[in-house]
Amino acid sequence: MSFVVKEEPAARPPEPKPKKIVDGGLLFLAAFTLASGLGVAWRFGAGRAWEIVLETGAFIAVLSPKIAAGLFIAGTLPMVLPRDRVAAWIGGESGWRGLVLGSVAGAAIPGGPMITFSLAAGFAAAGADLGAVIAFVSGWSLLSLNRLLIWELSFLPHDLVALRVLASLPFPLLIGWGVRVLVRRQTA
Structure with missing residues (x-):
């Protein structure tokens, strides 16, 4: 008796629904x-x-x-990032580590909203949970190192900048954690 092993093609992702241009x-x-x-x-x-x-x-x-470049990044990022790694680092089960990584990455990303929101969408499609994505965007919005170094420290008193950063520091984590709580309540 011999067994024949059939190789099945890899499952393809579902075809995206066509989007209406005029809505x-x-x-x-x-x-x-x-x-x-x-x-x-x-x-x-x-x-x-x-x-x-x-x-x-x-x-x-x-x-x-x-x-256009931002949309390209958002579309291709999930294809090049290993989904299991992304989920382990910043997925729903990553705990506070995922929120910290999202916040720090958001703070470290230079550039404006075209880069940040495109990366956020790409991370979400690659396996990051909504809490980590929100922590990423909040980290960029509240703690941007680019803005801090180039603008704030150049024009504002250093003690004011330090106070603003210290006051803002916990919020990306708290916002990401709050989003996770809300998502878990909705899915429970």
Whole structure:
């Protein structure tokens, strides 16, 4: 008697649902934008409204490559990070260590929201739990070393900066822990 072992192909991730380009949120935003533009044109003249349109268009042209790179990072990060390692380090069972790592990583990440939120989305897709992701974003928002070293210490008194950092230090951990508690209550 002989046994034949069949190799099954690796399970593919589910196909993403197609996203609507035009939805209620976009329609609301478009209507609000149009109303704001008409309000500026009525109050300050059509020339000023067109100046704002051109300034905004230039800003979008500068920002678009950064957003595209951020979306690429968010989409590819889960493919290159080993899910089991990510879950062990910053997943739901990582405890306070995962929250500390998320907070410290957030504080250490240079750059703005395009980098930070893209990395946060990528970490979440790669196996990080919501508490660690929130601790990561909160660490970036409250404890950014980049902002601290370049801006705060350059312009503010050192004792004020130290007091602000000390006051902010526990919050990324507490916020991440609170999110974990809420998620566990919802899933229980």
